[in-house]
Amino acid sequence: MLGLMQDRPLMISSLLEFAARHHRDAEIVSRRVEGDLHRYTYADAAARARRVANALDRLGLAFSDRVGTLAWNGYRHFELYFGVSGSGRVVHTINPRLAPDQVAWIANHAEDQVLCFDMSFLPVIKAIWSQCKTVKHWVALCEADALPADTGIAGLRSYEAWIGAESDTYAWPEFDEKSAAALCYTSGTTGHPKGVLYSHRSTLLHAYGGALPDALAMSARDAVLPVVPMFHVNAWGIPYSAAMTGAKLVFPGAALDGKSVYELIEAERVSFAAGVPTVWLMLLNHMRAGGLKFSTLKRTVIGGSACPPAMIRSFYVDYGVTVLHGWGMTEMSPLGTVCNMKLKQLELPLDAQLAIMGKQGRALYGVEMKIVDPEGQELPWDGQATGDLLVKGPWIMASYFKGEGGDPLVGGWFPTGDVAAIDPDGFMQITDRSKDVIKSGGEWISSIDIENIAMAHPAVAMAACIALPHPKWDERPLLVVVKKPGAVVSREEVIAFYEGKVAKWQVPDDVAFVDAIPLGATGKVQKNKLREQFKGHKLPGA
């Protein structure tokens, strides 16, 4: 027997219409590529998203056709999120930090029909437009008069001219909530990027889960700054959760340096900001240099890669900002865990709380997780046992777009490629990526543990630990270090710094000083490149 409740599909369009009706004057503030601040409201955003939907109808785009974006966080990108998905098409966010050829490859693989781009990416588009076989319409996210006449790009128009002619009323369609809504490619270390195809249902459930008090805790009392890009896993779902709750949105555009981010936080009275450690490092350095404080920021969620304990402590102790360590993946929409204290932990001493905040946190309801040994046997949640981390749930991927890579699930579970421990309270801690673990003499050394210790050394700006082959131990750790400007530190001093902090056999065998560590398009250390770079490096005693 079925229940007798209303049969209403979960539709992305309803999020923005809800915000426009219930939070009509809540602000959306965007730093534009031009450098100025643009301000308007949810009511304005909804009106313009409806124009986008009408414009797509006029172009004759079919249900589920893909519309690509190559854009920073800003109000036009936000309108595309809702106008494209809401009208039944698929918004396909492309990472502009990828090489132009990769952008073209992805646009072709996704069969994008329209591609909308910020003017800062015009050089990329000029370089690739002729390779993009399926794209019929190129839309520059600018005013009509900002569009250069001589780009040579066939079918190029400005966004404002394109939607300006359309009506701002639109009857959003209702359809199967499992229909495709958004597409995001994730680049593995080998092979071509693979697409993850989100549905309206998965996006809405994720928006509910992400807004919960134990996740991002979003409400109509927040001013939210998503520094995490909208081109990368939908900015952790923040545009959707913000519309669901009526939170003020503050978009940073392309200006992610410490000064710009700090000034935006202060000027727009941001209460909550989300980003990756590399961006927060720039922010903290700027603040330290200027002796600055936050006047409104209360909490920040940090994910994308593990947040160094020193950064968590600095935010919390020096600046009074609670760090919510988070973990997720493109394949997970992306939120898996967020590190929020439990009732019984609220009165723990500072160091004990900081130790908890260093973990990636607890699963949101909607994410099931387990750790398993190499034979697939589930391991206990004792905070000690480490194993491969597997997840399942309604906002976790079942397979990649077009079936690339075959069936990724193992008995219904998605293997994350992370190695983790889970404590009895359900706090999960990533100890490594499976492929980054250093396998020394039958024991595993977590490259992240080794990096976190190095990052706490006052002379170290950045550190990465990789495995090098070793004749006796199979693999041994090499630490690659970028010094802080002007800092002086020796190999021996760095190695001595590990004394008493880890077991002797876990101490790196060698330290290599470099000017820069290669970062990928999402800000993560590219360890495959480091391994390539140090392929011939000979460890002492090896």
Added chain:
Amino acid sequence: MLGLMQDRPLMISSLLEFAARHHRDAEIVSRRVEGDLHRYTYADAAARARRVANALDRLGLAFSDRVGTLAWNGYRHFELYFGVSGSGRVVHTINPRLAPDQVAWIANHAEDQVLCFDMSFLPVIKAIWSQCKTVKHWVALCEADALPADTGIAGLRSYEAWIGAESDTYAWPEFDEKSAAALCYTSGTTGHPKGVLYSHRSTLLHAYGGALPDALAMSARDAVLPVVPMFHVNAWGIPYSAAMTGAKLVFPGAALDGKSVYELIEAERVSFAAGVPTVWLMLLNHMRAGGLKFSTLKRTVIGGSACPPAMIRSFYVDYGVTVLHGWGMTEMSPLGTVCNMKLKQLELPLDAQLAIMGKQGRALYGVEMKIVDPEGQELPWDGQATGDLLVKGPWIMASYFKGEGGDPLVGGWFPTGDVAAIDPDGFMQITDRSKDVIKSGGEWISSIDIENIAMAHPAVAMAACIALPHPKWDERPLLVVVKKPGAVVSREEVIAFYEGKVAKWQVPDDVAFVDAIPLGATGKVQKNKLREQFKGHKLPGA
């Protein structure tokens, strides 16, 4: 094209299993009918809910068969919520404050196969069991040795004996998330009660919505006291939202007097409590009499009927507790609106904030609402226009159980029977029940407005306003008042109290003093009984 996300149904069983895994030692504390406190954890609750599921399998109950409950808020009731729904049956909560004949009528209409009851309701069960034709199994929620031998009830057993023999492992089934999960009857003022049949999907979406920061804001840092009964609209969904978030649960059992509730809040360090105004009135009276303060309570959600402004002020100003005024209905799972401030309102002066807190609040995402005039035309959200309030959404009813009452929807919208205004910020204020509005000379007088003013008079303990027929004005208001013990106040003084507070034509024509005002089974004033009682009352000048 469909998205490529995992196809996981939303199942109530997964809520409790999530809590058992991620919040295994979070507590559930219950004041038992015996008077003592029972304590255990989510892990314990899940193990016993699995026993319930096994016990129902052993009885041979079919999918969707109904299991009735007649019980206070407590751990066994909590186990039934999950064991019954999780195993595919329907938990049917019956209001024990109804007359025994009504209980029997409802059990028969629902075709309950099993009926589980607290020992305090044994007299009711003794009186009706032979009338309940479909109930094959009677389960007293007690230990085996607490069961009297001579009840005469065929097939009676104790809950502990019933589930004690079962295994605490169980493979929860997965099935269509739109399947029926819970049934609750709502008593209108005329005719038989009608059943609302919730689904797993509606319950889960409601649990997400209800836990949001702008709704009940539930997290693993809360200790939650649902004073609102589990036999009435599933205690506003708190048992589900608590399991979803790992909040500590504190169940008050049958002891709802001010002293018992206060002591439980203090002893269990409750941070959040939910209840109806009548219960909170007892609590505040107890606290005032003893000069008591709260040491942990931070917020309370008050619904079921409008909360008098004086109570909101007292909680907020005298006791530092934020009152979240809420509104909903059995037909709405029940949450529709909760009154949480917006960003721009956080720095308003106290009186302006209190004025906002007096409204029923903003819709949760998942609830669409509108107000319409008698012709069904939508009215503006200007805070002035009042009209019939209509709602729709995935946790709002489509039709009553067995189709009783026909199709209740109007163009897809459920008419709530409430009259409301909505301000430009989306804050909704109930001005009356449609049937309680006093229609005087073509104008409407809100009975709630008139009652709220009377409730602010120091001599008035309780007040209700009803329409009496009038030869000239069609209807005019009569105010019915219960004085505070020992208070002295005259009809003229009460009428004079309205001066300057409402328009002259809105002042009641007469005041009738009574010893008690009739309350229904859910604590609401029974205005139909009052209208009956004062049918012959002659208003001055009429």
